[in-house]
Amino acid sequence: MSNGKAQAKVLGMKPEFAPWTDPDAQPLVRFHQVTKRFGATAAVDRVTLDIYEGEFFALLGPSGCGKTTLLRLLAGFERPSEGRILLTGEDLGPVPPHRRPVNMMFQAYALFPHLTVAGNVAFGLKQDGLARAEIERRVAEMLALVRLEGLEQRKPHQLSGGQRQRVALARALVKRPKVLLLDEPLAALDRKLREDTRFELMQLQSRLGLTFVIVTHDREEAMTLADRIAVMDRGHIVQVATPAEIYEQPRSRFVAEFIGDVNLIEGGLASIDRGGVALESAAGRLIAADAGEAKAGDRIWLAVRPEKVRITLDQPAGAANCVSGEVVGIGYLGDVSTYHVRLSTGPMMQATAANVTRLVERPIGRGDQVWLSWSPEVGVVLVR
Amino acid sequence: MLVPYLWLIAFFLLPFLIVLKISLSQTATAQPPYTPVFDLEAGWAGLKEFFADLSFVNYQSLAADWLYLASYLKSLEIAAVSTLILAVLGYALAYGMARAPRRVQPVLVTLIVLPFWTSFLIRIYAWINILQRDGLLNQALTALKLVDEPPVWLATDTAIYIGMVYSYLPFMVLPIYAALERMDETLLEAAADLGCPPWKAFWLVTFPLSLPGLIAGALLCFIPIVGEFVIPDLLGGSETVMIGQTLWTEFFTNRDWPIASTVAVVLLIVLVGPIMVYRQFEARALARE
Numbered sequence: 001m002s003n004g005k006a007q008a009k010v011l012g013m014k015p016e017f018a019p020w021t022d023p024d025a026q027p028l029v030r031f032h033q034v035t036k037r038f039g040a041t042a043a044v045d046r047v048t049l050d051i052y053e054g055e056f057f058a059l060l061g062p063s064g065c066g067k068t069t070l071l072r073l074l075a076g077f078e079r080p081s082e083g084r085i086l087l088t089g090e091d092l093g094p095v096p097p098h099r100r101p102v103n104m105m106f107q108a109y110a111l112f113p114h115l116t117v118a119g120n121v122a123f124g125l126k127q128d129g130l131a132r133a134e135i136e137r138r139v140a141e142m143l144a145l146v147r148l149e150g151l152e153q154r155k156p157h158q159l160s161g162g163q164r165q166r167v168a169l170a171r172a173l174v175k176r177p178k179v180l181l182l183d184e185p186l187a188a189l190d191r192k193l194r195e196d197t198r199f200e201l202m203q204l205q206s207r208l209g210l211t212f213v214i215v216t217h218d219r220e221e222a223m224t225l226a227d228r229i230a231v232m233d234r235g236h237i238v239q240v241a242t243p244a245e246i247y248e249q250p251r252s253r254f255v256a257e258f259i260g261d262v263n264l265i266e267g268g269l270a271s272i273d274r275g276g277v278a279l280e281s282a283a284g285r286l287i288a289a290d291a292g293e294a295k296a297g298d299r300i301w302l303a304v305r306p307e308k309v310r311i312t313l314d315q316p317a318g319a320a321n322c323v324s325g326e327v328v329g330i331g332y333l334g335d336v337s338t339y340h341v342r343l344s345t346g347p348m349m350q351a352t353a354a355n356v357t358r359l360v361e362r363p364i365g366r367g368d369q370v371w372l373s374w375s376p377e378v379g380v381v382l383v384r
Numbered sequence: 385m386l387v388p389y390l391w392l393i394a395f396f397l398l399p400f401l402i403v404l405k406i407s408l409s410q411t412a413t414a415q416p417p418y419t420p421v422f423d424l425e426a427g428w429a430g431l432k433e434f435f436a437d438l439s440f441v442n443y444q445s446l447a448a449d450w451l452y453l454a455s456y457l458k459s460l461e462i463a464a465v466s467t468l469i470l471a472v473l474g475y476a477l478a479y480g481m482a483r484a485p486r487r488v489q490p491v492l493v494t495l496i497v498l499p500f501w502t503s504f505l506i507r508i509y510a511w512i513n514i515l516q517r518d519g520l521l522n523q524a525l526t527a528l529k530l531v532d533e534p535p536v537w538l539a540t541d542t543a544i545y546i547g548m549v550y551s552y553l554p555f556m557v558l559p560i561y562a563a564l565e566r567m568d569e570t571l572l573e574a575a576a577d578l579g580c581p582p583w584k585a586f587w588l589v590t591f592p593l594s595l596p597g598l599i600a601g602a603l604l605c606f607i608p609i610v611g612e613f614v615i616p617d618l619l620g621g622s623e624t625v626m627i628g629q630t631l632w633t634e635f636f637t638n639r640d641w642p643i644a645s646t647v648a649v650v651l652l653i654v655l656v657g658p659i660m661v662y663r664q665f666e667a668r669a670l671a672r673e
Contacts, residue, residue: 098578098580102577108568
């Protein structure tokens with residue numbers, strides 16, 4: 001755990017921090033076959049998951065996928081119906097929430113309205129029976145860290161949304177928990193503030209060297225913040241991997257679609273040979289580099305990210321995958337444009353192109369006949 | 385916007401001024417039974433004479449007579465003790481209601497308010513039946529072999545307290561329930577998360593947040609109990625005289641309207657005290673916000 005890691009993340013370099021690749025590494029938190037039922041429905045269904053010390057871990061999924069329940073199980077507000085949760089190898093089962101060395105930052109912050117900012121931050125330390133001077137020192141230190149000096153005597157309702165968020169963060173961090181749990185910590189902030197706070201959270205985590213587990217439904221948030229992401233769907237974890245892996249190597253259509261825009265072309269796997277994989281699809285005959293989990297004859301989906309599809313007015317020479325169609329819509333976003341193309345064979349596809357010059361000699365317009373092409377390496381063959 | 389003020393002037397200020405005026409008058413064997421009587425036809429001289437005849441004599445005799453002071457003190461004592469019992473009982477009840485499943489809470493609130501659908505007087509008469517020598521309470525106690533000799537309930541201070549607590553309980557429960565019901569339950573999770581065991585979280589989070597409800601309930605009980613007449617008159621003994629009874633006696637038995645009015649004015653002044661305390665508390669809370 002060092003600044004090196006944060007720097008690596010900020011610069012987009014390959015991070016050297018990867019304890020999950022080390023078979024001897026002991027996880028800090030281990031969910032083992034954890035199931036939580038509410039009535040007949042399982043909010044969390046047989047989840048097995050390891051989280052390592054110093055990791056920034058994200059639980060990502062649509063609402064109702066069980067991510068918050070998983071977090072509440074770790075905090076102790078819910079008890080697992082089955083399975084065990086271990087913290088540094090110890091079973092948390094019999095430990096009530098007030099004795100667990102984890103702290104949570106609540107979605108709506110849950111600040112105590114009758115206490116001041118300082119009172120809120122000091123609350124947890126007082127429970128530990130620390131000396132007054134020690135409490136004051138640590139509260140001041142923590143408020144300085146989240147830049148709330150001078151607001152000590154304010155009540156929560158006298159603060160802005162961003163300030164309240166920082167009080168909640170300070171209150172959860174001041175006890176130096178083994179794991180900090182963050183339940184949608186940025187959801188209540190407006191967009192600009194959310195982006196700034198994201199960066200602050202990252203810096204804070206690497207500076208303090210703590211383990212953070214964040215729950216979010218915002219994929220951008222998960223991708224920028226986390227070392228690893230667990231994508232959840234209907235109580236199951238469908239994939240756990242680094243942000244780049246999740247984006248470039250999704251294991252299912254659900255992950256591919258949840259983690260960004262994607263073209264999914266349905267088809268059958270015709271043959272596998274040294275040169276690649278041949279697919280028969282609604283868009284015609286296509287080539288992929290790798291069959292993934294598919295065998296010849298399987299029904300498959302080819303996932304291709306729009307920014308990896310080249311859009312041209314003239315037929316490109318020597319392209320492995322090349323289909324033609326008509327532009328039916330353009331989404332102009334300034335930096336990039338997304339072209340919606342109806343293929344001559346019927347299906348729709350998207351291609352994103354960066355607007356690298358201000359004026360284009362021959363702009364692609366609605367109704368134009370275009371060619372879409374991509375190399376075999378960019379397509380991912382999915383069977384689920 | 386004028387309506388509330390007109391209402392207050394017509395139904396509070398004017399009656400109060402009339403009572404205040406009578407308290408400054410003297411008894412007379414006449415109709416009405418006091419002098420002076422305001423007479424417009426007497427003109428300016430009559431008006432001067434009218435004001436000259438007003439005096440604080442009744443206030444002096446009120447202060448001089450031990451009976452009135454004792455009566456005030458007894459009322460305050462009964463009101464204070466009743467409010468204390470009500471606070472403990474009402475808090476427990478309100479807490480239980482607020483913790484009950486969401487869908488049964490409206491039913492519980494209805495049950496609390498339900499006794500109001502029967503006349504107050506009838507309910508107090510029912511208590512006479514329950515508390516009398518061979519009443520339901522003593523029958524139950526003897527049947528359960530809890531007592532050898534049926535105790536006397538009626539015409540004791542205990543009976544007054546039972547009547548007060550029974551009658552005023554909804555006024556204590558509802559404001560506390562409203563405060564507790566509004567409370568965000570994740571605050572208790574936050575307290576637990578920060579290392580606070582449940583019993584302590586009650587004192588550090590739940591109780592302070594419900595305090596405004598408790599204070600409102602206490603005032604809603606304390607103030608009317610001080611002036612309560614029916615309950616001590618029907619359930620209490622002759623040696624316990626609350627100020628409401630004293631007032632009644634002066635008005636109807638002794639037909640001494642001026643002294644009765646004086647008792648009423650002083651009672652009002654005494655009760656303004658706790659209201660000011662509450663306003664002070666509210667103002668402090670507002671200033672902190």
